[in-house]
Amino acid sequence: MKKIMILGCAVALMACGAEKKSEIIINEQNHLNEAYNLSADLAMRVKDATTYEEFRAAADELEAYEEAFRTQIGGESYTIFLEECNAILNE
Amino acid sequence: MKKNRTQKAILATIYTLFVVGLFLGTRCESRVHLTTPEQDAQHLAHLAETVHTEADLRKVERLASEYEIAYRNSYGGAKALYFKSLYEPILDEVGERRAAFRAEEDYLLEQQTTLHNTIADLDEAWNMPLGSEAEELAKLQANNAAAEAMRAELSDHTVAKELYAEEIIEAGYPQHMLDKIGAMEAEIAAKSAEVAEIEHKSEIIVLANKLQMNRDLYTLELSEE
Numbered sequence A: 001m002k003k004i005m006i007l008g009c010a011v012a013l014m015a016c017g018a019e020k021k022s023e024i025i026i027n028e029q030n031h032l033n034e035a036y037n038l039s040a041d042l043a044m045r046v047k048d049a050t051t052y053e054e055f056r057a058a059a060d061e062l063e064a065y066e067e068a069f070r071t072q073i074g075g076e077s078y079t080i081f082l083e084e085c086n087a088i089l090n091e
Numbered sequence B: 001m002k003k004n005r006t007q008k009a010i011l012a013t014i015y016t017l018f019v020v021g022l023f024l025g026t027r028c029e030s031r032v033h034l035t036t037p038e039q040d041a042q043h044l045a046h047l048a049e050t051v052h053t054e055a056d057l058r059k060v061e062r063l064a065s066e067y068e069i070a071y072r073n074s075y076g077g078a079k080a081l082y083f084k085s086l087y088e089p090i091l092d093e094v095g096e097r098r099a100a101f102r103a104e105e106d107y108l109l110e111q112q113t114t115l116h117n118t119i120a121d122l123d124e125a126w127n128m129p130l131g132s133e134a135e136e137l138a139k140l141q142a143n144n145a146a147a148e149a150m151r152a153e154l155s156d157h158t159v160a161k162e163l164y165a166e167e168i169i170e171a172g173y174p175q176h177m178l179d180k181i182g183a184m185e186a187e188i189a190a191k192s193a194e195v196a197e198i199e200h201k202s203e204i205i206v207l208a209n210k211l212q213m214n215r216d217l218y219t220l221e222l223s224e225e
Helices: A001-023 A031-048 A052-075 A074-090 B002-025 B037-049 B054-075 B077-127 B131-170 B176-215 B217-224
Strands: none
Touching: A031 A052, A052 A074, A052 B077, A074 B077, A074 B131, B037 B077, B037 B131, B054 B077, B054 B131, B131 B176, B131 B217, B176 B217
16 A cells, blocks of 8 residues: 555656656746747747758747647737747748 | 405515516526617627627627517617627627627738748758759659649630530530539549648658758759750
8 A cells, every 4th residue: 555655655756757848938028029039939940940850849848838838828929929920030 | 264364465575475476487588688779789799899708798689689679678679779780790790890800810820821831841951861863853843743744634624614615504404414513613623632632741851852962953843845
């Protein structure tokens, strides 16, 4: 019983750790600037990648930030993030 | 004798409570509490000003409808109509705001789709197996030729459909002709989708060559012409 409880705690701690590691927090005080700066930086990295691995890493990060803007901020900043990314990637 | 009188009193009390309960029940059927039509309309106007989502807007509309039903049930049609005349301009405004919300949502969805499709296209281009420069150029040219042939075919189909539409008008819209033009339209839509797919494939070929080999197939194609 004790062993199961210890194992359960360990799994729970690992799950919390893993979740925290991938969590992106958008600065709520400065989200508009972050939308402009991050979108430009991430989209340029996606566009300028010289290998598939570089591209995939940048694209994964861009998609993670897109999700963070969508779920944490939304509204105008999220729209700006999308617009800027699209403008850079499709120019 | 005394016991009989007490029983009658209890029965009368129960009956009175039942009638009062029934009366109150009909009054409280609605969840809304009525004040005056002006005040209730004002309340709706305040709520309408604070909405930020389409779900909020639906709540205001539902509340307005509940008020109207409550006025009709409690005071009759005239007061309900008067209340309606007060809140209808508010609902018109709510409708305009809903249209704006929907337009915003559509725009956002379009931007999301564009971003996800662009990343998917880039991924596909990075993973596309490539041949020599001559082979890639030949592939692009074959693809472009197929698209052009299909566009010409599509144009013929469109002209045929327009001519047939005129025949339908002259014949007085018979059902079998309407069915046939429906089939023609479906064929045109399918062909348009095929053309778009071939054109998209050409774009991916060009992109793949640019990303993986730093080749500009468009320039090479133009120089060959």
